[in-house]
Amino acid sequence: MSSIDPMDSIEFDRSIIGVVHDVGYHEVTEEQVIGFANAIGETNPLYLDKDAANDGPYGSLIAPPAYYTSIRLEPGPDPKVKFGTTGFNASQHCEFYEPMKVGDTIKAKAQVARVYAKTGRTGTLVFTVRRTTYSNQHDRVVTMVESSFVLRDMSQ
C-alpha cells in the first residue's frame, strides 16, 4: 500500500536545511544574569549573589540554564514554509553542557534542522525544527537547543 507524504505538497525552501549560520554574539553580564534570575523569581545564590557565587563551585556568578532564552539573536535562516493560518512554539529540547558564566562571550550558530508534517484528527501540522548551539570564548559548546515551531491551518 502506498502512502502520500503530506510534505510533498508543502512548499518551502529546501536548500537551507542543515546550513549553519552565525546568528550573533552575546556578552554575559552581571546585570543581565541578575535581571533574568529576578524576572523568573530565582533564589539561587549562584545566579544572584556575587560573593556566594565567587565562593561556589564555578568561582563566579553563573547564568540559570534557561538564560539562553534572553539572548537576542539575529533571525537566522527561514525555510519560508507556505502553510497554515497560525503558528506557535510546540516544544524545546535543551542540552546543557556547562553553565554560561558572567564575563563569557557566547557565540550562537543556528540551522533549520528539519521540516516535517504530521496529519492527525485535527488536520495537518507542519513543524519546523531549528537547532541553535551556543559556544563560549573557549570554543566549547555550552548549550544546544532544538526548538520546534508548528504551523496549522485553522480554516480546515
Next chain:
Amino acid sequence: MSQIYIEDVDLGDDVGPLVKEPTRNQLNAFTKVWGTSVGRFTSDEVAKSEGFTGVILPGNMSMAFLGQLLTEWCGYEGKLRRLDVDFRRSVQPGDKLNCTGIITDIEVVEQENQVTLDVFIETQKGERALQGTAMVVLPSKS
C-alpha cells in the same frame, strides 16, 4: 542550599512542588531582559485579538520555572543536563503554577549518576501547561 545525593533518591520519588505565581511585573521584566516586543506577551489588546483573555507568558519563561525546580533540587553539586518540554497551554500572570517532577529512571553512565524525570507544570485549574522530561546528574556521597 542543601545538597541531595544519588543515594538519597529512588524511582518514583517526587520532586517539588515549586509553586510559582508569576506577576505582570515579572512578565514585564522577563520581556524587557529578553528584549521582545511580541504583542501577545506585552499588550492585552494584541493578546485579546489573538483569542487570549489577556497577555500570556512566553513559553520560555514557564520553561525557566522547570529549570528552577530542577536546579534548586539538585543543589550546587548537581547539574541539569537536559530539559525537553512540550508547550500545551498558555499561562497568564496571576496563574498559580505547580511545577513538579517524578523520577522515572536512575542509571550510572560513564561514571555519572544520571537521574531521569518526568516534569510538569499544572495550573490552578488542574490543566497541564507544560510537560516534558529532564535528566539531572547528581553527586555521590562516597
